Structures are given as C-alpha cells and as structure tokens.
Amino acid sequence: xxxxxxHVDAARLWQSHLSxxxxxxxxxxxxxxxxxxxxEIAARRELIAATRDLGLAAFTDxxxxxxxxxxxxxxxxxxxxxGSHIDSQPxxxxxxxxxxxxxxxxxxxxxxxxxxxxxxxxxxxxxxxxEGSRFAPGMMGSAAFAGAxxxxxxxxxxxxxxxxxxxxxxxxxxAFRDVPLRPLGQPVAAYVEAHIxxxxxxxxxxFSVGVVTGIQGKRTFRVTVSGEEAHAxxxxxxxxxxxxxxATAIIxxxxxxxxxxxxxxxxxxxxxxxQPNAPSVVAxxxxxxxxxxxxxxxxxxxxxxxxxxxxxxxxRPCEVTVRELSCAMSLEFPQPIRxxxxxxxxxxxxxxxxxxxxxxxxxxxxHGVCPSGMxxxxxKGGISHNEAESATASDLADxxxxxxxxxxxxxxx
Amino acid sequence: xxxxxxHVDAARLWQSHLSxxxxxxxxxxxxxxxxxxxxEIAARRELIAATRDLGLAAFTDxxxxxxxxxxxxxxxxxxxxxGSHIDSQPxxxxxxxxxxxxxxxxxxxxxxxxxxxxxxxxxxxxxxxxEGSRFAPGMMGSAAFAGAxxxxxxxxxxxxxxxxxxxxxxxxxxAFRDVPLRPLGQPVAAYVEAHIxxxxxxxxxxFSVGVVTGIQGKRTFRVTVSGEEAHAxxxxxxxxxxxxxxATAIIxxxxxxxxxxxxxxxxxxxxxxxQPNAPSVVAxxxxxxxxxxxxxxxxxxxxxxxxxxxxxxxxRPCEVTVRELSCAMSLEFPQPIRxxxxxxxxxxxxxxxxxxxxxxxxxxxxHGVCPSGMxxxxxKGGISHNEAESATASDLADxxxxxxxxxxxxxxx
Numbered sequence: 001x002x003x004x005x006x007h008v009d010a011a012r013l014w015q016s017h018l019s020x021x022x023x024x025x026x027x028x029x030x031x032x033x034x035x036x037x038x039x040e041i042a043a044r045r046e047l048i049a050a051t052r053d054l055g056l057a058a059f060t061d062x063x064x065x066x067x068x069x070x071x072x073x074x075x076x077x078x079x080x081x082x083g084s085h086i087d088s089q090p091x092x093x094x095x096x097x098x099x100x101x102x103x104x105x106x107x108x109x110x111x112x113x114x115x116x117x118x119x120x121x122x123x124x125x126x127x128x129x130x131e132g133s134r135f136a137p138g139m140m141g142s143a144a145f146a147g148a149x150x151x152x153x154x155x156x157x158x159x160x161x162x163x164x165x166x167x168x169x170x171x172x173x174x175a176f177r178d179v180p181l182r183p184l185g186q187p188v189a190a191y192v193e194a195h196i197x198x199x200x201x202x203x204x205x206x207f208s209v210g211v212v213t214g215i216q217g218k219r220t221f222r223v224t225v226s227g228e229e230a231h232a233x234x235x236x237x238x239x240x241x242x243x244x245x246x247a248t249a250i251i252x253x254x255x256x257x258x259x260x261x262x263x264x265x266x267x268x269x270x271x272x273x274x275q276p277n278a279p280s281v282v283a284x285x286x287x288x289x290x291x292x293x294x295x296x297x298x299x300x301x302x303x304x305x306x307x308x309x310x311x312x313x314x315x316r317p318c319e320v321t322v323r324e325l326s327c328a329m330s331l332e333f334p335q336p337i338r339x340x341x342x343x344x345x346x347x348x349x350x351x352x353x354x355x356x357x358x359x360x361x362x363x364x365x366x367h368g369v370c371p372s373g374m375x376x377x378x379x380k381g382g383i384s385h386n387e388a389e390s391a392t393a394s395d396l397a398d399x400x401x402x403x404x405x406x407x408x409x410x411x412x413x
Numbered sequence: 414x415x416x417x418x419x420h421v422d423a424a425r426l427w428q429s430h431l432s433x434x435x436x437x438x439x440x441x442x443x444x445x446x447x448x449x450x451x452x453e454i455a456a457r458r459e460l461i462a463a464t465r466d467l468g469l470a471a472f473t474d475x476x477x478x479x480x481x482x483x484x485x486x487x488x489x490x491x492x493x494x495x496g497s498h499i500d501s502q503p504x505x506x507x508x509x510x511x512x513x514x515x516x517x518x519x520x521x522x523x524x525x526x527x528x529x530x531x532x533x534x535x536x537x538x539x540x541x542x543x544e545g546s547r548f549a550p551g552m553m554g555s556a557a558f559a560g561a562x563x564x565x566x567x568x569x570x571x572x573x574x575x576x577x578x579x580x581x582x583x584x585x586x587x588a589f590r591d592v593p594l595r596p597l598g599q600p601v602a603a604y605v606e607a608h609i610x611x612x613x614x615x616x617x618x619x620f621s622v623g624v625v626t627g628i629q630g631k632r633t634f635r636v637t638v639s640g641e642e643a644h645a646x647x648x649x650x651x652x653x654x655x656x657x658x659x660a661t662a663i664i665x666x667x668x669x670x671x672x673x674x675x676x677x678x679x680x681x682x683x684x685x686x687x688q689p690n691a692p693s694v695v696a697x698x699x700x701x702x703x704x705x706x707x708x709x710x711x712x713x714x715x716x717x718x719x720x721x722x723x724x725x726x727x728x729r730p731c732e733v734t735v736r737e738l739s740c741a742m743s744l745e746f747p748q749p750i751r752x753x754x755x756x757x758x759x760x761x762x763x764x765x766x767x768x769x770x771x772x773x774x775x776x777x778x779x780h781g782v783c784p785s786g787m788x789x790x791x792x793k794g795g796i797s798h799n800e801a802e803s804a805t806a807s808d809l810a811d812x813x814x815x816x817x818x819x820x821x822x823x824x825x826x
Contacts, residue, residue, distance in 0.1 A: 090689040091642060091697070133691035199647040216646065220692060229504060231798040232681035232704040233629065233772035234612040237673070244682055245668060248661035255658060260650070268645035269657055270687075270694045276503040277684045278546035279633060279702035281798045284504070289692035291645040359646035385644040385694045 004404035005348050007113035010397035013106045017396070020046060020086065020102065021094040030387025031094055035087040035129035035140075036064060036168035041175045043086050044126065048179075051105055054112055056124075058179045063144035063151050064128035064169045067182075070108050072121040072411060078187040079121035080410040081370075082107065082403060084195055084362060085130035085141075092131070093389020095196045095379060099396060101126050103194040107404035118411030120189055127362045128169075134159045136289065137220055137326040142362035145185050146369045160273070190337070190410045191366035194375045194399050196391055198359045200382030207353040208398040210376035211341045215357045215364050217297050217330035219304040221290040223250065223311050227318040229276065229284035240282050244274050246318035247286035253314035254290070258303060265303065266293040266358070295356060297329040328364055337373035344405040350398050359384075375399050375406075417817035418761050420526035423810035426519045430809070433459060433499065433515065434507040443800025444507055448500040448542035448553075449477060449581035454588045456499050457539065461592075464518055467525055469537075471592045476557035476564050477541035477582045480595075483521050485534040485824060491600040492534035493823045494783075495520065495816060497608055497775060498543035498554075505544070506802020508609045508792060512809060514539050516607040520817035532825030533602055540775045541582075547572045549702065550633055550739040555775035558598050559782045573686070603750070603823045604779035607788040607812050609804055611772045613795030620766040621811040623789035624754045628770045628777050630710050630743035632717040634703040636663060636724050640731040642689065642697035653695050657687050659731035660699035666727035667703070671716060678716065679706040679771070708769060710742040741777055750786035757818040763811050772797075788812050788819075 023043040024033030033039040044066055048058055051068055059067040069079065084100020104124035111118070127145070132138020135157045143149040155166035173181070197203075202210050227243030251269050258267045272288040290307060294300040308322040338354070345352045357374060366372045377399035380390035436456040437446030446452040457479055461471055464481055472480040482492065497513020517537035524531070540558070545551020548570045556562040568579035586594070610616075615623050640656030664682050671680045685701040703720060707713040721735040751767070758765045770787065779785045790812035793803035 089691055089694055091694075131691075132693060133689070136692055138693065197647075198644050218646065229799045230796070231611050231772060232683055233631065233679060233706050234610075234795065234797065235679075236676045237679065238676050242681070244685065245664065248664040248668075248682075251658065251661040252665045255661075263649045263651050266646060266648075266650065268655070268693065268695055269661075270645055270696055271690045271692045272657065272685060272687055273690075274683075274685055276546070277686075278502055278544075278798075279549055279684045280545060280551065280681065280704050281502055281504075281683045282681055283683055291693050293646050359644060382647065383643070384647070385691075386642045 002114050003348065004107065004110040004114045004116065004408055005401035007110035008106055008397055008401045008404055010393045013102060013397055013400055014393035016050065016102045017094055017098060019050065020098050024088060026091065026387055028387040030389065031088045031092050032090050033086065033088040034090060034134040035131060036172055040087055041172060044176065054108060059182045060173070060176060060179050061145065061182050061184045063141045063184055064172050065141040065145055066126040068105065068124045070122045073117055073119050077120040078189040079123045080407055081123050081125055081188050081191045081366065082193065082407055083125035084193050085127045087129055087131050089131050089133050089385045091387050093384060093386055095389055095391045096198065096384050097130055099196055100194045103396070103400040103403050106400045107407050110404040111408060116408065116413060118408055118413060120411040122407055122411050130362055135165050139360065139362055139365060140165070142365040146365035147185055148365045148368055151184065188366065188370040190370050191363060191372040192375065192403060192406055193361055193363040194403050195361060196379040196384060197376040198379060198382065198384035201355050202353060202376060202378035203380065203382065205353055207351055208377060208395045209345050209350050209352045209402050210355045211338050211352045212333060212374035212376055213338065213354050213356050214330060214332035215360060216293050216295045217300040217328055218291065218293045218360050219300060219327045220325045221307055222323045222325055223288050223290060224321045225250065225286040225315050225318045227284055230282040232280040232282055235282060241318050242282045243286040243318050244283035246315040247272065247288055250311045250314040250320065251288065254307065254310055257310055264294060295330050300329065328360065331364060331367055333367065333373045334371050337371050340409060341373055341375055341402060341406055344409060345402045348401060348405065350402060375403055415527050416761065417520065417523040417527045417529065417821055418814035420523035421519055421810055421814045421817055423806045426515060426810055426813055427806035429463065429515045430507055430511060432463065433511050437501060439504065439800055441800040443802065444501045444505050445503050446499065446501040447503060447547040448544060449585055453500055454585060457589065467521060472595045473586065473589060473592050474558065474595050474597045476554045476597055477585050478554040478558055479539040481518070481537045483535045486530055486532050490533040491602040492536045493820055494536050494538055494601050494604045494779065495606065495820055496538035497606050498540045500542055500544050502544050502546050502798045504800050506797060506799055508802055508804045509611065509797050510543055512609055513607045516809065516813040516816050519813045520820050523817045524821065529821065529826060531821055535820055535824050543775055548578050552773065552775055552778060555778040559778035560598055561778045561781055564597065601779065601783040603783050604776060604785040605788065605816060605819055606774055606776040607816050608774060609792035609797060610789040611792060611795065611797035614768050615766060615789060615791035616793065616795065618766055620764055621790060621808045622758050622763050622765045622815055623768045624751050624765045625746060625787035625789055626751065626767050626769050627743060627745035628773060629706050629708045630713040630741055631704065631706045631773050632713060632740045633738045634720055635736045635738055636701050636703060637734045638663065638699045638728050638731045640697055643695040645693040645695055648695060654731050655695045656699040656731050657696035659728040660685065660701055663724045663727040663733065664701065667720065667723055670723055677707060708743050713742065741773065744777060744780055746780065746786045747784050750784050753822060754786055754788055754815060754819055757822060758815045761814060761818065763815060788816055
C-alpha cells in the first residue's frame with residue numbers, strides 16, 4: 001500500500017483554490033462570498049461538479065451544512081468528518097475556510113488514487129455561516145449540528161438589509177433540491193479541520209504544518225445605545241442625548257479599561273450602525289459589536305462580565321443595553337488527536353509546530369461531540385480576513401498530505 | 414383693496430401640509446422625502462396639481478430647483494421670490510421646508526383672492542437638496558442658483574448606494590419633461606423665506622411670528638480615517654491600525670477640545686460609515702461627518718481650522734484626512750427687510766420677536782444676491798429633524814398672513 005499522502009497533488013490543490021475563488025471574486029483579488037449568498041450557492045455547485053468523478057454523495061441538513069460523503073467498508077459506521085467553511089468575510093481572502101474544504105477533497109482524491117476504501121465513511125463538510133459577518137453570530141451551522149445551540153434561535157437573525165437566516169436557508173435548499181436533507185446532528189467518529197493559521201508563527205518559525213493545541217476563548221456582544229434625534233444646529237449640547245457620541249465614549253472607555261500591558265487580550269469593535277446617520281441630525285440610535293478574546297477563560301469571563309456595567313456608565317445620558325451573542329471559553333484539543341497529527345507528519349518528513357488558535361473555528365463545536373483537532377498551514381504575514389490573504393501551494397499541499405494520512409488512520413484501513 | 418393677509422385660510426393651509434406629507438409618509442407620522450427621490454418627484458407633481466386653479470407657470474433649472482410663477486404687471490421685472498424646500502431628513506417632519514413652500518402658495522392664493530396683480534412677478538421656489546442628508550452638503554440648489562458654488566462640483570456627489578446627484582437630476586428632469594428649464598440664476602428683486610423656528614424661543618415667549626435677524630455660521634467636514642483590515646482574533650492590538658477605534662478617539666477628542674461652558678458652540682457627528690463593518694474584522698476605513706456651528710464668525714473660523722490638526726493627532730496610528738464640505742460664516746439679514754416684516758405683522762395685530770436662526774437655510778445664499786429675510790413660526794418643543802415635529806394651524810397661518818402682505822409690498826401694488 002502507498003500512503004494516501006503520496007498522491008496529494010500540490011498543483012491540483014492550488015488550482016482548486018483558484019477555481020473556487022471565482023465565486024465572489026473581488027477586484028482586489030479577494031473574495032466576498034458571504035453566508036447563504038448567491039456566491040456561496042454557486043461555490044457549492046462547483047464543489048459537486050468538481051468531485052463528480054470521485055463518486056461522492058452530497059447531503060445537506062436543516063442548518064444548511066453541506067456534506068460530500070465517501071462511503072466506507074462499513075456503511076453504518078459513524079463517519080470521520082473533515083472540512084471547514086466556504087463563506088467569507090465581505091472583504092475576505094481565498095484561503096480562510098476554503099482550504100479546509102478543498103484539502104479534505106484533495107485527501108479523498110488521494111485516498112481514491114491509493115486504492116484504499118477505509119472502514120469508516122469520510123465526509124467533507126462546509127459548515128453554514130462560520131464567519132458571522134452577514135449574520136451574527138458566526139459558526140451557526142456547526143453549533144446547530146453539535147447541539148451547542150438551537151437552530152430555531154438563528155432562523156430569525158437578519159442581515160443589514162433585513163433578510164433572515166430562515167429565508168436564506170429555504171432559498172439554499174430550493175437551489176439544491178436534488179441534494180438529500182439529513183437529520184441535523186449525525187454521530188461523528190472524529191473531526192479534523194485544516195485551516196490557514198491567520199497568525200504569523202508558522203511563517204516566522206519556518207514550519208509548513210502546525211498542530212493546533214486549542215482555541216482561544218471568545219465572547220461577542222451587541223451594544224445598543226438609544227438617544228434622541230435632534231437638530232444639529234438648534235439643539236444645545238447640554239440638552240442632547242446623542243447616541244453616536246455616547247457610542248464613541250463607550251468604545252473609547254472600554255478600550256482604556258481593557259488595556260493589557262501583555263497585549264494578549266483582543267478587544268475589537270468592527271461594526272457600527274447609526275440611525276438616522278445623517279450629518280446634521282443628532283443620532284437617535286447606535287448599535288455596535290464587541291469581539292472579546294483571551295486564551296485564559298477566567299480572564300475572559302471577568303472582562304466580558306464587566307462590559308454591560310461599564311457601557312451603561314460611559315454611555316450616559318443615553319440608554320444602553322448590552323446583549324451577549326456568543327460565549328465560548330478557551331479549549332484544548334485532546335492529546336491523542338494532536339499526537340496523531342504530529343505522528344503522521346513526522347512519518348512523511350514534515351516538521352510540525354504546536355500552537356494555539358487565536359481565531360475561532362467550527363472545530364470548537366465539534367470538540368463537544370467527538371475527538372477533534374486542527375491542522376494549520378502558514379499564511380503570508382499572518383494576514384487573513386483581508387483580500388490580500390495569501391498562502392503557498394507547497395504549504396497547502398503539506399497540510400493536505402498530513403490530513404490525508406490522518407483521515408485514513410481515523411477511518412481505519 | 415383688502416390686504417391679502419385677510420384671505421389667508423388657516424384650515425386650507427393646514428390641509429395642504431397634510432396632503433404634501435403623504436409623499437414619503439413614515440409610520441411614526443413623519444416624512445422621509447429625501448432630495449431627488451421618487452417621493453420628492455411625487456410631491457412636486459402634487460404642488461403643480463394643487464395650484465392649477467391659480468394660473469401659475471412651473472419652471473425648473475439645471476440645479477433641479479422648482480419654481481411656480483405668478484406673473485406681475487411688468488413681465489420683465491425681476492421677481493420677488495419666496496419658498497424653501499420640500500426635501501426632508503430620512504426621519505424628518507411635516508413642516509421643515511414644506512411650510513415655506515406651502516405658505517408661499519397660500520400667500521399667492523390670498524393675493525388672487527384679493528384681486529391684486531402686483532407690479533413684479535412673485536415666484537414660489539422649492540430649492541434642491543436643502544437637507545444634505547442624502548447628498549452632502551445641503552443647500553445645493555440655492556448655492557448653485559446664487560452662484561455661491563458651481564453646480565458641476567455637486568454632480569458627482571453620490572448617496573450611500575452610489576447614485577449621483579447628476580443622475581438623479583437627469584431623472585427629475587425626465588419626470589417633468591413638460592416643465593420648461595430656465596437658465597440657472599435669474600435676477601431676483603427680493604427673497605423672503607418662511608420656516609418653522611426649529612428652536613424653542615417663540616413657543617416659550619408666546620409669539621406666533623419671529624423676525625429672523627440672521628443665520629448662525631456653519632462649517633461641515635468629512636473626516637476619512639484609513640487603517641488596515643485585520644483579523645479580530647489573531648492580530649495583536651499593538652500591531653493594529655483600527656480605523657473605527659481611531660475614529661471614536663477623534664470624535665471623543667474633538668468633543669472634549671470643543672467643550673463650551675456657555676453651551677453656544679454646536680459640534681455634531683451625525684453620520685459614520687465603516688468598512689468592511691464586520692464584527693470580527695478590524696476596520697480598514699471609517700468616514701464620518703462633522704457639523705460645526707457658532708454665531709460668532711471668528712470663533713467658528715478658528716475652531717473649524719483646528720479640526721484637521723486635532724483629528725490627525727487623535728487618529729494615530731491611522732492616516733486621517735479632513736475635507737471641508739461647506740463653510741458659511743454667520744450673517745445678518747438687512748434691516749429694511751426685517752423692518753418690513755415686523756411692520757406688516759404689526760399692521761395686522763401680530764406681535765413679533767426678533768431672533769437669530771440657529772439652523773442654516775437657503776436664505777443664506779439668496780442673501781448674497783438680493784435683499785433677503787426670514788419669517789419664523791413656532792414648532793412644538795423646538796423639535797425638528799424628527800418625525801415628532803409639530804406646529805399649530807393658527808401659528809402657520811399667522812406666518813402666511815405676514816408673508817402675504819410682505820410679498821405684496823416687495824412686489825409693488
């Protein structure tokens with residue numbers, strides 16, 4: 001037997017990234033392929049067409065997750081899952097998410113080429129709405145699949161133009177009438193997700209593959225500031241309840257309160273919406289997001305718990321309400337999966353670096369239902385969530401090689 | 414001869430406000446009738462239809478201003494102009510702007526009823542884009558008419574969805590193919606604009622009519638903050654150039670720097686747009702408006718001149734550019750026009766209060782080309798630029814009575 005890793009083709013894998021990146025391609029060379037959009041529908045069609053020769057069965061579920069299944073020798077055995085997501089940020093790159101799905105397909109292609117049918121089925125999954133930029137929070141599909149959240153709670157979430165997740169899921173199902181709908185939350189034997197690092201470590205240290213030790217915790221919030229609309233020329237400042245001014249006071253206040261000399265805490269306000277958002281009208285309402293991350297769960301908990309009280313203080317005289325959208329404490333992947341990834345890499349001469357994930361991933365939720373792990377590959381300058389996101393064909397292939405051999409090990413030869 | 418003021422009909426004038434307010438009516442009882450919108454087109458149609466019995470001629474010009482002309486005995490004499498605007502803020506009221514146009518029409522109706530044809534023509538004008546909320550800056554139509562700005566400079570201004578003033582002007586012209594286009598900037602004998610006060614003084618002091626002494630100065634700016642897009646989970650805070658965080662630092666910094674113990678200075682940031690505006694992406698770009706007003710021109714000049722330097726300082730490490738969109742120093746209307754308004758009011762038993770205008774008006778630009786003045790009527794609680802904006806039929810009628818007699822005086826009996 002030849003290891004499946006010997007059949008991974010770097011040029012073919014690279015080409016599959018370029019092909020997928022046509023769906024939602026931006027002028028600056030990035031991708032705008034937001035969750036449940038026309039672009040994502042087209043990208044899923046491409047995945048089906050591009051794998052037709054592999055004899056995979058496509059499935060979907062009520063949460064809009066998308067699976068490509070390679071049958072195993074034991075039809076009823078819970079599958080080994082691999083994959084990530086193909087939705088992107090509004091100005092995203094070609095590799096974030098897409099790599100995990102395309103590396104999974106390349107691994108199956110390599111398995112086929114090696115002539116092996118493993119004991120368990122292997123499924124490549126594209127989870128619904130990992131990014132959370134069109135519909136907040138992110139990772140809806142994997143959360144619903146793993147039972148970490150109720151799908152029903154996501155259905156009424158709307159995007160900036162008022163379109164709901166529920167409506168878009170129905171549209172996605174209609175677009176794939178021929179793809180069978182499976183019950184949400186199948187048993188899974190194991191989950192391994194390949195992803196670009198989205199940080200600088202692998203590149204700086206000269207490794208092509210990283211073994212992810214765990215995922216940094218993250219809490220997200222929506223802060224709503226309610227003031228009173230007024231005329232900018234006639235209303236004395238003392239009589240105003242200016243929602244935009246109050247929102248900026250809250251953001252600056254929290255930013256100062258959360259100053260971390262060690263620069264480990266991540267505090268980000270990436271989104272703000274103001275009403276009526278007119279130059280000569282004192283704003284009646286401002287709504288902004290908070291993304292708070294810290295690898296230490298206790299710190300993350302206490303800092304996040306301070307947000308509501310501080311926001312109310314800094315936001316006076318406006319009314320402030322703070323709603324927590326998601327709360328995920330830091331986690332460690334099980335040692336056996338990390339050892340397996342490191343071991344299969346070593347077997348084929350690839351050196352690995354152990355490192356934590358600063359970004360959140362769908363593997364967070366799968367971790368709750370099956371042994372899970374992640375494989376990182378470097379990305380240029382650690383840059384992601386950016387049209388300039390970049391990776392090398394050689395690094396991508398190294399990650400896919402390790403993944404192919406790991407999947408075989410987990411699925412059983 | 415009976416004075417035209419005796420023919421002003423409070424109920425009819427009130428009804429004309431309700432009719433016009435149907436165009437762009439909001440659920441909360443306000444108006445969303447932004448410049449050059451479908452709603453404004455429909456409202457202009459209504460003005461033509463509602464005045465058909467008065468034998469007025471409609472005209473427009475390249476700047477999209479809209480005129481209804483009552484001929485005088487001397488066809489070639491420069492007309493007396495009255496009016497205001499019928500565009501509104503996105504969540505505006507039923508009286509701001511509309512009152513000046515409808516009071517002008519009511520005055521002409523009263524003149525017709527009194528059987529008088531004055532020596533000069535009288536024209537009621539609805540200026541294009543006074544509000545400046547869809548397209549910044551405001552008062553485009555009157556500025557272009559008065560030669561205070563080049564129309565060509567406005568044509569490329571776009572709204573939030575990328576539609577330009579030039580395109581919308583062409584659409585407006587097409588919608589009124591039957592309305593003759595006059596050269597921009599006709600000679601004008603005098604201009605009187607009626608408007609709600611947008612402040613609390615008349616109501617507090619118990620006057621139904623105010624003689625406006627002048628207009629508070631106003632400068633508007635657009636501040637562009639350029640940072641770098643980055644992943645909210647992986648990018649250390651020290652390495653970030655967060656455009657949204659920098660924008661909030663600038664807004665808070667300016668707000669502190671501009672603290673005025675006398676509460677006369679008005680500093681407003683009413684609008685902000687962030688890119689990509691996604692919760693887990695460090696913002697690459699933030700653009701916000703500044704509206705700065707002060708009745709003392711020297712103070713206004715020096716404060717406004719500080720904005721660029723302060724913004725660059727507060728906005729580090731992002732790049733900040735500040736562009737001034739409009740600069741209008743404080744002005745005083747000529748004493749003879751103010752005396753005329755006060756005199757005609759006194760003649761018919763209406764007491765007046767002299768007061769400055771804190772808000773900007775199209776009369777600012779007409780002041781540069783002809784003797785100009787303004788008549789204020791109270792609005793409830795001084796509230797405007799708000800769906801709750803309100804005025805009484807009786808106060809509106811008092812203003813129209815004074816306007817009718819003033820117009821006759823200016824046009825010559």
